[in-house]
Amino acid sequence: MNWYDFLLRNRAEVLQRTAEHIGLVAAAMAIALIIGLPLGVALVGRRTLQRWVLGAANVVQTIPSLALFGFLIPVPWIGGVGASTAIVALALYALLPILRNTATGIEEVDAAVIESARGMGMTPQQVLWQVELPLASPVLLAGIRVATVLCIGVTTIAAAIGAGGLGVFIFRGVSMVNNQVILAGAIPAALLAILADAALGILQWKMAKR
């Protein structure tokens, strides 16, 4: 029996694990965006704050993912074994590219454009929403793309703390010493990452063209 026969025979569970996987990534990305976008905007032009916040996000990113899951398990409220711990850890991972690209994307907008926007009487809110964010959107989207692909990858490890997802097959296959089971998790996870990367890449390209 080769791996795709196995995959077909077990398609119900593969689909369920894929759905779990996407659910984990979506929840983590939602949290990362809700925190990362406003915080990234707040970092614009604040040198010291930016250094500290990006530094902290950078430190989080250097922690090996399994270790980060481990660190979070004993934390009250968010901790414990299961999906919620995994989502928090994934969101922390996704934060750095989102923060960094939001702040630098806005800072890279042509100063003459901002000056004329302010000089013509746009309010700070109007400058942000009508000028800075649209012009920063390709860079911003690049950050979201990196974060999403990263999240899809790290989510496979979340199975180790009982969060489900496609990693379940991988860990099960490793303990059973069964390559077909490993591939049943690894191939859909890889496809997911490639698809997300391509889709966001196309979106980014369209934004840059506008």
Next chain:
Amino acid sequence: MTGAPQDGCALECRGVTYRLPSGATLLSRLNLKVAQGETLVLLGRSGSGKTTTLKLINRLLEPNEGEIFVSGRSTTDWDPIQLRRGIGYVIQDAGLFPHWSVERNVALVPRLERWPEDRIRGRVKEMLELVGLPPAEFAMRRPSELSGGQRQRVGVARALAADPPILLMDEPFGALDPVSRTELQREFRALASRLGKSIVFVTHDVREAIFLGSRIALLAEGRLIGEYAPDEFLRSTEPEARAFAASYHLEREEEKMR
């Protein structure tokens, strides 16, 4: 401090000083008046405080000392947003929004001021015709699809769209090739006398200053050196004015040689 300035004066700077937080003085005790409908040229080298003066007028900066009166009211009494919407602002390279069409760029201030849509559309057309860009051809273009001169024309159209009584221009033609520059200067002079706006025009180009100005205010190192009528500027004995006059004569000589 005495009260607001008399009628007939669109703009007045009174004892205006501006310092950077680091302590460097960019402008010191500047006194200037701009009469209704005149073009005052601020002439000076880089770093003489010309651009700072403009930014103080539309309150992108606030003076450390002194006051600036726009339409009889101190800029600190104005709501800065309302103040700026009543002052047209044109900068070098135009500062057009690259993600908006020409139409949308020109409509900026009328839209901010919530004019009815049909009035905006009419106004945009009128403005584009005024600056010599046929709307049918140019309205839907992006700034990236325009030449430097055309972009600058759109910048002028945008600044004039909400019909502000005052216009601030910061080296608007500085980045253009000589031919487009001369062309735009000619058209702009005709436009300025026709529209009767009060204009503060910043440049480091003496010829432009003499050609466009009703009066020339010479700045050096943040101080006002003197005010001149265009025809008397070249005869001034003041050293900084003579330095500019020399560069003017040199350019003329070079032109004759060609």
